[in-house]
Amino acid sequence: MKGRCTTAALQACLVIATPLAHAAYPAGPVTIVVPYAAGGAVDLVARATAQSITGTLGQPVIIENRPGAGGNVAGAAVARAAADGHTLLMAGPANAAAPFLYDNLQYDPLRDLAPIVKIGSAPGVLLVANESPAVSVADLVRLARAKPDAMQYGHGGTGTTTEHLASEMFLSQADIRMQAIPYKGGAAAMTDLMAGRLTMVFTNLLNAVPQIENDRLRALGIASTERSPVLQDVPTLAEAGYPMQVSVWWGLMGPAGMPAEAVERINAAVNEALRDGALRQRLLDMKASPEGGTPQAFAQSYAAESQGWETTIRQAGIKGE
16 A cells, blocks of 8 residues: 555544535434444444444434455445445454555555544453463463474464464564464464464453353463453553553544534444443443543544554564455
8 A cells, every 4th residue: 555644644534524514414324334244243342332322313323244355345435435424434453454464455544534433442362271381471481482483373364453463563572483373263273272282372352251261261461551350360461571552442433524513423422322321331241341532532542553553564574365
């Protein structure tokens, strides 16, 4: 992809408002395009969001699943949609990483999408087998340094943020080497980790908790600035000397240039639902953290995360498939 948006340019994409020329927003149904198939976490969050904001907006909020190309089919469709606030994207960390993974994107995720509101998140977790001799991050690093290139980590696909890219970020910070083993999905990688065929796996908290609670896998660290209330005994990676912040997250974005009224109404509706509504409870039930906040704060975190992924992807020489 030629060129990239700076943080300032990304924030400029936020709206800066063209006044509505027609009826007050929304003038009709609102569609949330989901980049993955029905039934997964992204789809569940999208449907909970749609249900929670339909009444506030006064129009139906419809879910449209458009999987493909690592989420880029949906991203490109929303980027090309009319910038009137009636077509939105259920975005995630894959959008932040996409400009640096793929050479021939049909859209620029930093320039062509405007962040509206972050809905929820769940941090990345570093896992090893219960039988692993590593009972701490320091143990794992020591073992890896003793046997360079002899250890393997698994991930659920090239460019997966809380799996592949998080692993490479950790290896870089710890200055250790492991062979990457790709799988068709993170569940298969965790199965081989349980069987002792892998040294470690990174995944998100939603995927990790059932395996930890059932004593199938051991968590060594959380990729967050603070410990998770779900796994209070697990230290952050920062406590071990590796200040990583990696999470799966969900947020609404739309085409750049949307009217300010549309952005403000969507943002307010989601924030209201996150304070005490069913959406908040749905996230908590999933072991995720409700987020919310302003479009500006979301734009800043999105730009910063994208810059972090750029560094990791370029250092590791990763190319999307």
